[in-house]
Amino acid sequence: MFYVIGLGLSDEKDITIRGLEAVQGSTRVYLEAYTSILMVQKDRLEEFYGKQLIVADRDMVETESDDILRGADKEDVSLLVVGDPFGATTHTDIILRARSLKIPTRVIHNASIMNAVGACGLQLYNFGQTVSLVFFTDTWKPDSFYDRVKENSDLGMHTLILLDIKVKEQSEENLARGRKIYEPPRYMSIPQAVSQLLEIEELRQSGTLDADTTLAIAVSRVGGGEGNERIVAGTLSELRDQPETAFGEPLHSLVIVGKKLHHLEAEYAESFAVDAQLWRDVAQRVYKCNFD
Amino acid sequence: MFYVIGLGLSDEKDITIRGLEAVQGSTRVYLEAYTSILMVQKDRLEEFYGKQLIVADRDMVETESDDILRGADKEDVSLLVVGDPFGATTHTDIILRARSLKIPTRVIHNASIMNAVGACGLQLYNFGQTVSLVFFTDTWKPDSFYDRVKENSDLGMHTLILLDIKVKEQSEENLARGRKIYEPPRYMSIPQAVSQLLEIEELRQSGTLDADTTLAIAVSRVGGGEGNERIVAGTLSELRDQPETAFGEPLHSLVIVGKKLHHLEAEYAESFAVDAQLWRDVAQRVYKCNFD
Numbered sequence: 294m295f296y297v298i299g300l301g302l303s304d305e306k307d308i309t310i311r312g313l314e315a316v317q318g319s320t321r322v323y324l325e326a327y328t329s330i331l332m333v334q335k336d337r338l339e340e341f342y343g344k345q346l347i348v349a350d351r352d353m354v355e356t357e358s359d360d361i362l363r364g365a366d367k368e369d370v371s372l373l374v375v376g377d378p379f380g381a382t383t384h385t386d387i388i389l390r391a392r393s394l395k396i397p398t399r400v401i402h403n404a405s406i407m408n409a410v411g412a413c414g415l416q417l418y419n420f421g422q423t424v425s426l427v428f429f430t431d432t433w434k435p436d437s438f439y440d441r442v443k444e445n446s447d448l449g450m451h452t453l454i455l456l457d458i459k460v461k462e463q464s465e466e467n468l469a470r471g472r473k474i475y476e477p478p479r480y481m482s483i484p485q486a487v488s489q490l491l492e493i494e495e496l497r498q499s500g501t502l503d504a505d506t507t508l509a510i511a512v513s514r515v516g517g518g519e520g521n522e523r524i525v526a527g528t529l530s531e532l533r534d535q536p537e538t539a540f541g542e543p544l545h546s547l548v549i550v551g552k553k554l555h556h557l558e559a560e561y562a563e564s565f566a567v568d569a570q571l572w573r574d575v576a577q578r579v580y581k582c583n584f585d
Numbered sequence: 586m587f588y589v590i591g592l593g594l595s596d597e598k599d600i601t602i603r604g605l606e607a608v609q610g611s612t613r614v615y616l617e618a619y620t621s622i623l624m625v626q627k628d629r630l631e632e633f634y635g636k637q638l639i640v641a642d643r644d645m646v647e648t649e650s651d652d653i654l655r656g657a658d659k660e661d662v663s664l665l666v667v668g669d670p671f672g673a674t675t676h677t678d679i680i681l682r683a684r685s686l687k688i689p690t691r692v693i694h695n696a697s698i699m700n701a702v703g704a705c706g707l708q709l710y711n712f713g714q715t716v717s718l719v720f721f722t723d724t725w726k727p728d729s730f731y732d733r734v735k736e737n738s739d740l741g742m743h744t745l746i747l748l749d750i751k752v753k754e755q756s757e758e759n760l761a762r763g764r765k766i767y768e769p770p771r772y773m774s775i776p777q778a779v780s781q782l783l784e785i786e787e788l789r790q791s792g793t794l795d796a797d798t799t800l801a802i803a804v805s806r807v808g809g810g811e812g813n814e815r816i817v818a819g820t821l822s823e824l825r826d827q828p829e830t831a832f833g834e835p836l837h838s839l840v841i842v843g844k845k846l847h848h849l850e851a852e853y854a855e856s857f858a859v860d861a862q863l864w865r866d867v868a869q870r871v872y873k874c875n876f877d
């Protein structure tokens with residue numbers, strides 16, 4: 294059996310019992326390290342699971358899938374992924390490959406940011422499509438995300454924005470010389486994300502986003518528990534002007550609040566507000582929330 | 586500490602290690618039985634957890650929250666919910682109440698249908714807002730869901746439709762006489778859901794849904810593993826005309842495929858198709874998918 298196992302959002306204890314049993318019964322266990330970063334080190338996972346883990350970067354999962362799948366028709370092999378196997382990044386390629394090799398597969402689900410974002414108090418029902426925001430450079434500012442945010446916004450829906458992560462990035466020089474030397478990982482911060490959003494709004498001028506009247510919620514290390522998870526709500530300008538330390542370590546995601554905001558959603562999120570009075574004022578005046 | 590713990594989607598082994606530890610350290614453990622139904626009985630959960638569970642229906646969670654929260658400032662109390670605490674139904678009320686009583690709370694996330702639906706092969710990125718479909722009666726056919734499906738469809742997005750569940754339903758007579766006697770639980774089937782969708786399309790005539798050219802995927806008992814989870818893909822008429830047994834036991838959800846369908850999504854789902862040739866034909870001809 295080939296297992297694809299979601300690890301959930303935070304640390305070694307977020308695996309499910311079913312997932313742990315599969316890990317412990319597997320001959321080989323791969324740990325995918327690519328789109329997202331667990332808030333825990335590999336050796337701590339190994340100690341807790343009582344198993345050695347083979348780190349598989351995304352390249353390996355894509356190009357060496359037959360190596361990973363080797364023998365999985367006769368014994369159990371597991372691939373561990375952060376979040377859910379069908380969360381923000383899917384693992385359909387390797388499952389399709391397993392199918393074509395007649396290897397039975399089983400997916401063991403877990404939480405992902407796509408549902409855990411509900412922790413900010415906004416109803417998942419009221420979210421439209423999820424978008425990704427990549428690091429802008431001086432010459433490359435891909436802005437198709439803006440159309441998606443606008444589509445959601447026009448319907449009054451909230452938008453979950455997943456912020457870019459750069460791992461295994463090569464400098465131009467190392468890339469040119471074919472040297473497999475990688476830069477330290479980079480994670481987009483909330484202030485940077487908001488700045489990029491407002492930069493595109495400035496260009497497009499559709500009125501979708503406004504520094505002072507668009508509400509947003511920054512969600513950091515969701516599922517990380519007391520003292521680790523952090524949720525900060527405010528206007529876009531408030532979030533942009535926070536020091537980056539206000540949000541703590543990665544990973545961060547950003548939610549743009551849609552106009553159908555319900556007063557119960559607003560009330561729940563108010564406890565996370567930079568300025569509760571301003572939050573409530575904008576929710577009432579701009580979002581037309583009726584508080585009791 | 587007051588814990589709200591997601592149980593995941595299928596059975597007693599879907600709880601996380603962190604969740605299990607919280608359960609085992611709690612003085613009282615409540616099991617919420619309302620919007621969704623775990624595929625396992627209470628006594629099996631109790632045996633596995635080594636704890637007695639107190640069943641709390643939604644009424645109790647809403648109206649007797651102070652009883653549930655009693656003492657949670659000094660000892661640990663857990664509330665178990667199917668899926669994720671912030672999945673399709675949120676548990677914000679009782680958390681707000683705990684906050685106002687100065688009781689520390691922690692949410693332990695898990696998979697919910699909102700992310701596990703990715704198992705059908707469609708990318709979560711390409712889903713718009715989620716909708717609920719309730720049982721029609723002769724005199725009450727609430728159709729606001731149709732506007733949401735149309736909004737998603739106009740943007741090319743997929744729609745996850747959660748099908749109605751009736752638990753603790755009273756007959757008119759029992760209701761009139763104030764007798765707390767409840768009917769057996771009812772779960773909307775896939776054929777019934779499709780019939781209701783097409784009934785509203787017939788009334789509205791917006792061309793959003795078409796029996797023969799709209800693709801959809803029925804997702805049953807997702808996360809239930811081999812021989813339990815079932816995914817069936819086809820045109821709306823194909824799904825409507827399947828015997829109800831084709832989808833097995835509850836719970837069932839339905840995905841309406843949006844026009845931005847990517848050929849890799851279509852290929853993945855093709856293995857679930859009632860008729861692979863027809864699936865591929867509609868995906869190419871109507872959805873303009875380019876298969877290699």
